[in-house]
Amino acid sequence: MSLDLYRVFHTVALEKNFSRAAQTLYITQPSVSHSIKQLEDKLGVRLFRRTSKGVIITKEGEVLFDYVSEVFGLINRAEQAVSDLKNFEKGQVVLGGSDSTFKHFLLPYIQTFQHSYPDIKIKIQLGSTPQILDKLVNGHIDIGIVHLPVDQSRLHVTDFRSIESIFVAGGKYQYLADKKLTVKELINHPIISFSESSSSRQFLNQVLQEKNLSVTPDIEVGSVELLIEFAKNGMGIAFATKELISKELMKGELHEIAVDFPIKNRKIGIATRKEVPLSIAANQFYEQLIINSLK
Numbered sequence: 001m002s003l004d005l006y007r008v009f010h011t012v013a014l015e016k017n018f019s020r021a022a023q024t025l026y027i028t029q030p031s032v033s034h035s036i037k038q039l040e041d042k043l044g045v046r047l048f049r050r051t052s053k054g055v056i057i058t059k060e061g062e063v064l065f066d067y068v069s070e071v072f073g074l075i076n077r078a079e080q081a082v083s084d085l086k087n088f089e090k091g092q093v094v095l096g097g098s099d100s101t102f103k104h105f106l107l108p109y110i111q112t113f114q115h116s117y118p119d120i121k122i123k124i125q126l127g128s129t130p131q132i133l134d135k136l137v138n139g140h141i142d143i144g145i146v147h148l149p150v151d152q153s154r155l156h157v158t159d160f161r162s163i164e165s166i167f168v169a170g171g172k173y174q175y176l177a178d179k180k181l182t183v184k185e186l187i188n189h190p191i192i193s194f195s196e197s198s199s200s201r202q203f204l205n206q207v208l209q210e211k212n213l214s215v216t217p218d219i220e221v222g223s224v225e226l227l228i229e230f231a232k233n234g235m236g237i238a239f240a241t242k243e244l245i246s247k248e249l250m251k252g253e254l255h256e257i258a259v260d261f262p263i264k265n266r267k268i269g270i271a272t273r274k275e276v277p278l279s280i281a282a283n284q285f286y287e288q289l290i291i292n293s294l295k
């Protein structure tokens with residue numbers, strides 16, 4: 001199907017004159033006549049009748065005009081929609097990560113982006129790193145903020161920032177903050193941690209395995225807020241990300257429990273799908289994150 005033939009037909013039907021249609025389309029009148037004849041031969045019907053003042057569309061032409069008008073209307077709306085996306089007047093960005101990641105690390109970037117592009121919708125999907133990776137691979141989100149390392153076979157992953165993991169406790173165990181605990185001394189106390197599937201828990205297991213030890217936490221929680229409250233209330237020693245509990249440390253509600261073994265810093269990464277390009281809006285947000293990660 002030649003869209004150009006239908007465009008000529010549509011313009012002639014609107015202008016009701018071959019010459020004016022030629023001027024509108026910036027082509028010659030013979031080209032208009034030739035295109036209409038081609039289309040009439042293809043369809044096997046007359047589309048216009050010539051008069052001294054121009055042309056009159058036939059019944060068959062009217063039927064065709066109704067359908068062709070819908071098609072070109074859709075094309076015009078599609079072009080406008082793409083233009084809106086390009087100019088950030090429409091679109092959305094779907095982000096995935098944990099609630100604590102959004103609250104403590106991403107909120108400023110989301111606020112800045114919303115201020116710069118108020119017409120772009122931002123959707124948030126929460127989950128642990130394994131859940132976010134699954135959502136990303138299956139196309140439910142555009143960008144995932146995850147704890148590293150992760151399997152990168154189907155993903156493009158860029159370092160976002162480094163985070164520090166520490167042991168903390170409330171006032172009940174404050175006396176322990178005055179010395180460095182060995183790993184055996186540490187696990188003799190109640191341990192508070194996240195669930196087995198969480199990246200934080202897996203990292204804790206890794207830290208202890210390097211000392212040929214393992215631990216089953218006395219309390220498992222599903223959020224940073226619960227971990228903080230349980231630790232503040234003296235229910236055990238919690239393994240937490242320092243950046244997420246900085247306020248409680250500054251207020252003296254929690255106290256860092258030093259240990260005599262090193263705990264490497266972890267990294268948070270920005271993950272996208274390798275084979276699927278980001279939308280214009282999502283790519284703009286991604287670039288904003290990348291620029292800030294380099295500062």
